[in-house]
Amino acid sequence: MLKSLFNWKVLVNLLVAIAVFVGLVWLTFRWLEYHTNHGQEIPVPNIVNKSVHDAVKILEDTGLDYEVDSATYNPKYRPFQVLQVYPAPGSRVKDGRAITLKVNPRSWAPVAVPDVINKYSGLAFQRLDQVGLKVGDTIFEPSIQKDAVLRVLFKGNSLKPGTKIPRFSVVDVVVGSGPLRNISIPNVVGLTVKEARAYIARNLFEVGIVEHEDGGKDDSDIVYYQDPAAGDARDQGMQIDLWASKKTPAELRDRIEQLNSTYRMKIDTTLPPIRYEEVPNFQDEPVTVPPPPVTPKPASPKPSATSTSKPVSSVRATDTKPRTATDNAAKQTATQVTDKPKTKKVTIQ
Structure with missing residues (x-):
């Protein structure tokens, strides 16, 4: 067993296998180094x-x-100006590495216009401020919705809720100032229902009940009667009821007379107008008659020493006319004169 292991042929094969393995590893790293540009780095420029x-x-x-x-x-910065670079300028990266640029946008990020239509103006202004919109001009327009927001305008154009505009944009708000008073009712008799609706809306009124003669809902029917009548004065926002038919108003005279007897008040102008006169009442307060003016009697000349005063009785005897207020005053004056002491006759030696 050991002899076969240390056979020269086995050792040769083992050395060849090790050499092949080392060569493959070396070639793999060389290929990776070449493919990834190992050792070749580029400095990030300062942009x-x-x-x-x-x-x-x-x-x-x-x-x-x-x-x-x-x-x-x-x-504070220009639009489309580079504010930050990652990796930082001066860092060394490989060729083809992606550099992230933080760029200042052209304007603020857009925001959606909130739904403030028909809302109270005070709450609407707060809602616009919360989303980053500034209120410019407040335009007041006659409307039955007093102090309610009617429209939101941006550069003169009306905005719908949800429309996106740049943040901190200036918008104008149209607010209702209350209804106008005593506006003349427009005449829509002879127009189609569709035309009458548009004409009534332009004159700041609303369409009330529309009664079609045939019971349908055709807007091409002709209006032959309206209530209130044309020319009457009403406040803005009042409803105008319409009666429409396929026929013309001239063909519906009987029907118009019937409606007039119901919706038009007849005033009899044949009777003369009643005049009311105010009569003063003197029973509540006593009437004070001022006294007649007293005419001063001219001073009589002083009697001389030899003259005597006339008796008063001779004056009273000749007084036969009825006495008046002037006579009473004269009588009082005469009485005062009579009551004076009589002049004594003095003889001077």
Whole structure:
């Protein structure tokens, strides 16, 4: 057994097998070294702060691959500026290695417009601010939905909920200011139902009940009657009921008269208008008559020493006219004059 193991032929075969194995291993590593460019490394160029177009061109000329990743938008840097490189500049990598570039995007990431239509304006403004949108102008428009958001505008265009726009964009909000008062009702008699609906909406009213003569729902039927009547004053948002038919209004005079007797109030203008006059009431307060003016009596000349005063009785005897307020005043004056002491006759020697 041992003699056969140490036979020279066996030893030769064993040495040949070992040599073949070592040769295969050496060839395998040489092939891998050649295939993977072992020992051939390329330094990563410094492309930070360059534009992404210039950075990509430099990497291609160097023999390196690249991957672009958009970072969060930073307004301090230029759009499409390279902010970060991985591996870091100066690192040695193999030919064909992919270099990751962090690039500043052109603008903020887009956000979806929230559904704030028909919502209270205060809550709508908060919701827009939460998603990163700024409210610019607040436009007030007549509407029955007072203080509610009617539309959201971006660069003059109306936005639907869910539309994506750049974050921190400025949007305008249209808010209802309340209904207009005493608007004239439009005349839609003679129009089709479809035309009447559009015309009523343009005049800030709403369509109420639409009664078709044949019981159908054909919008091509002609409107032959409306309530309220054309020209009446109503507030914005009021409903206008319509009656439509395949026939023209001229062919439905009897039906129109019947509707007039139901929906139109007749006012009799043949009776004369009633006039009301206010009569003052003097029973509640006493009436105060001002006293008549007293005419001052001219001063009589002083009697001389030789003259005597006339008796008052002669004046009263001639007074035969009925006494008036003026006469009473004159009587009081005469009484005062009569009550004065009589002048005594003085003889001077």
